[in-house]
Amino acid sequence: MKILFIISGSIAIKKCEEIFQFLSSNNISIDCIVTKNAKKMINLKKLKKTISGKIYSDVDEKNNKMLHIALTRKNNLVIVCPATSNIIAKYSNGIADDLASTTLVASNRNIFFIPAMNSEMWNNKMNQKNVSNLKNLGIQFIGPEYGKLSCGEVGLGRLMNTKTITNLIIQNVNKSQIFKNKKCLITAGPTIEPIDPIRNITNNSTGKQGYEIARQMILAGASVTLISGPTNIQAPLESRLIKVKTAKEMYNAVKKNIKVDIAIFAAAVSDLTPLNKSKNKIKKDDLQIIKLKKNKDILKEVSHLKKNRPRVIVGFAAETRDHISNARKKLFEKKCDAIIVNKINKYNDVFNSDFNKVTFITKKKKIDFKKMSKIKVAKHIVELIEKM
Numbered sequence: 001m002k003i004l005f006i007i008s009g010s011i012a013i014k015k016c017e018e019i020f021q022f023l024s025s026n027n028i029s030i031d032c033i034v035t036k037n038a039k040k041m042i043n044l045k046k047l048k049k050t051i052s053g054k055i056y057s058d059v060d061e062k063n064n065k066m067l068h069i070a071l072t073r074k075n076n077l078v079i080v081c082p083a084t085s086n087i088i089a090k091y092s093n094g095i096a097d098d099l100a101s102t103t104l105v106a107s108n109r110n111i112f113f114i115p116a117m118n119s120e121m122w123n124n125k126m127n128q129k130n131v132s133n134l135k136n137l138g139i140q141f142i143g144p145e146y147g148k149l150s151c152g153e154v155g156l157g158r159l160m161n162t163k164t165i166t167n168l169i170i171q172n173v174n175k176s177q178i179f180k181n182k183k184c185l186i187t188a189g190p191t192i193e194p195i196d197p198i199r200n201i202t203n204n205s206t207g208k209q210g211y212e213i214a215r216q217m218i219l220a221g222a223s224v225t226l227i228s229g230p231t232n233i234q235a236p237l238e239s240r241l242i243k244v245k246t247a248k249e250m251y252n253a254v255k256k257n258i259k260v261d262i263a264i265f266a267a268a269v270s271d272l273t274p275l276n277k278s279k280n281k282i283k284k285d286d287l288q289i290i291k292l293k294k295n296k297d298i299l300k301e302v303s304h305l306k307k308n309r310p311r312v313i314v315g316f317a318a319e320t321r322d323h324i325s326n327a328r329k330k331l332f333e334k335k336c337d338a339i340i341v342n343k344i345n346k347y348n349d350v351f352n353s354d355f356n357k358v359t360f361i362t363k364k365k366k367i368d369f370k371k372m373s374k375i376k377v378a379k380h381i382v383e384l385i386e387k388m
Helices: 011-025 044-050 058-062 067-073 085-092 099-106 119-123 125-136 162-175 208-219 247-256 298-303 323-334 374-387
Strands: 002-007 029-034 077-083 110-115 145-148 154-158 183-188 223-228 240-243 262-265 272-274 292-294 312-319 338-343 358-361 366-368
Touching: 002 011, 002 099, 011 029, 011 044, 011 077, 011 162, 029 044, 029 099, 058 067, 058 099, 067 099, 077 085, 077 099, 077 162, 085 099, 085 110, 085 125, 110 162, 119 125, 119 154, 183 208, 183 247, 208 223, 208 262, 208 374, 223 247, 247 298, 262 298, 262 374, 298 312, 298 323, 312 323, 312 374, 323 338, 323 358, 338 374, 358 374
Parallel strands: 002 029, 002 077, 077 110, 183 223, 183 262, 223 240, 262 312, 312 338
Antiparallel strands: 145 154, 272 292, 338 358, 358 366
């Protein structure tokens, strides 16, 4: 296992040695990026003896322009410890002006901030705004805790105790491998059912939730095939992306790629499609009646497979009323293992938002989640699938 540590210029930097010794004793390899300010506060020669990996600073990228990308790709986690308000602000606002901040912006790994600073700096409204922004983006914080600070004051801002830090790091390193050697199929986005060359039947799905689930499954070690209807989202680089348009195309793609361990059907598949597609634009006077037929129910078809049925199948449902009872009915009728249901209303406008409020339902339990970012929803879904 490998971890990338970004060390910023906090007085709590002296605690890093203890953290590194414990992690190294658990066979975790560590690379470090040391910021310009941190270099003034740390003994680099001593640090080199403590870690098994390499130490990097701004000067190293002069000889390797892609270093900021390479460092995150070869590590399982990125830890910012100690994290100052400065580096928190940089990442929250997308600033990339040195090796540390550029690496954070370029990272496709789970990132953890372990803050240490004066309590007034921690409680500063701008800092709290930045912290809140990062938490909504799925970035996790370990600490800080309340206690006596290096400046002599007492308050919230002290680096979390090293035992808690190391235990949480090891726990999350292990989480990055929970689906190692597991194959996962995910559908996402809308489907488009053409009426004629100009018009079609579709829905408001953006694909954001499905794409984020794909990213979180990859971060948990899974090999992901993402079958997506038309979206404007960049798919995770490590995913195998299959683009489709219609429900029939999505069904065929699922059928060809169904030999997986986990299948998550987050796509908003059109229930109906025109019985006949016109080769020419239908004039509006002739468009009074459109004959429709049902599309195949992909979730139901896969859940009823006698051969090659995935071990865990999760479906999605969007309802405007009686969402729990309708979702339970869907769960039993379609014979999937879990249903994630959205109640669509003015308080949960899922299709036009980066936030979501869902309920996770199995045959034995119902878990209601508060409204949160779709990134956080995806993280919870991955955790629940692991338990299944």
